[in-house]
Amino acid sequence: MSKAIPQSVTNLIEAFSRLPGVGPKTASRLTYYLLRAPDELSQTLAAALADLKSKTRYCSVCFNITEEDPCPICQDEARDASQVVVVEDPLDVLAVERTGAYTGRYHVLHGAISPVEGIGPEDLKIRELVERVQQGGVLEVIIATNPGMEGDATAMYVQRQLAPTGVRVTRLARGLPTGGDLEYVDSVTLLRALQGRHEM
């Protein structure tokens, strides 16, 4: 960076640049916007950032991000504790919640198996899931990892680990997007949909 820019400005630009989806241009724009904006904005932002790490933790039951332990979903007696949806990331919990149709609980793995990125099963919350099932009360584990190679590898590994417990293990169906056009669906998706067809 040029000498014309004070160190504290450079620091923030570089910090922003390390965020996903932010390039050097966006980082500069955000920084100079904050410089011109009222003090209150940067103070709120700073406080929010500080709270983000200090006030949150993993839920000791489902490993979702939470401020109180156990998390609100795990505490909610109205939710069915016998069903557990297993997802890769906390954002996936939100996605399933948006359907409004699921009334069971969750388990967040925090990633998927990917040897290239150095992520093995022991880096995920798989052992914790097996322990949770062993403690009893869970009748069905619904695996909702992403439908890619890494997600599938994770699903298969989880299924094998759970097999000795005798719990029912299911996997989300894959197939055609609603409102889609058959002609434009790629052949792999169509093949899966064909394999996963059901009686009507």
Add this chain to the structure above:
Amino acid sequence: MYIEHLSLQNFRNYARLEVSLPTGPILLYGSNAQGKTSLLEAIYYLATSRSPYTTTDRQLINWNADPDLLAFAKIGAEVVSAFRPLSRVEVTLVQEPGALHSSLNGSRLQKEIRINGVPRRVMDLIGQINVVMFLPQDLVLVEGAPSERRRYMNITLCQTDATYCEALATFEKALTQRNALLRRIADGEARPDELGYWNEQLAQAGGVLIAGRQRLLRDLEVKARRVHRDLSGGDEDLELSYQPSFLPTANNSGQLSFQVLGLDLNRQLKASDIAAQYVETLEARQGEDIARGMTLIGPQRDELRLLVNGRDLGLYGSRGQARTAVMSLKLAELEWMRDAVGEWPILLLDEVIAELDAARRAYLLDRISGAEQVLLTTTEPDIFTPEFLQKATRWHIRQGQIIMPQDGSG
């Protein structure tokens, strides 16, 4: 099949080009480094999503483009096929934001593909345009490393077989993951029982690859042998030999379909049979893979050899024999692709005519005379016969511009 319109933007030394292409032969002539080959390269890129010359797409972007702007290159074409309505394919290469300050070759490019204006995957692009390209460098098919011949089989099959192409992508991804896992196991960071899933993925996709190559080579061999016999005056017998890194056998007969020379091309194996044996072999040789930190068997290690009169051309052949064999193989590929897609692919001949003697030049031009569209580059248009020049559209290429002759000026 032919291209009706080609547009380039910041591609190589073309700042901007909009041109309508006639059918029949198009002869591109001019001095070196003027942009003749770049036109062929652009078409090849639209067909296969890669360049025949460079391994980093970054080099495709115009080096005169303003360095302060986001670097990008755009190739588009309107394609006419007997089986589809006019389709418009377009590839845009954009330098990823944030990568601006990294080294030129290391920076990543985003590839955006549109077919008839709709964003699509690379996989959907391949096969929209079918091409066969003849290059002086094709000699590596005989003389080069085994990887060159695997690449050749992969690109040829991908153009006509979407299942093969999907399997190739899956295979390469699973292979990278499995190799990384092997190294983690060797370092004590993972356990061998984690290999199961990757073995399965590798074998499923690998079975499709080996079966596909077997089918391709059986057809290519018949056709290439005929051409080679013509070219060598009946003296030489060309054979293609696929040498797998493990021995798949036909399931029912229980008989080895593997010969000393390679896979029996006439006894087609089923992808699922190959996959089952592939998994078994992967499990049996797991220790070796872990020790070496890489997957030692599979289509990524298989070999294709060319033999003339039973002798390995790569080891014992002369330069002349190698040239003949390559031309036979390329003409066989052309015929094969025409059979596979039901119409002539677009032909791209880069400087190859000048390298041939008069008899072979005549033979080659005769074999391709039925093609709907042929693009040829040359520095010396005089080597072509007057009859050929009569039929051909001649374009003079100078500094990234096409100079079209006025009527009658020749």
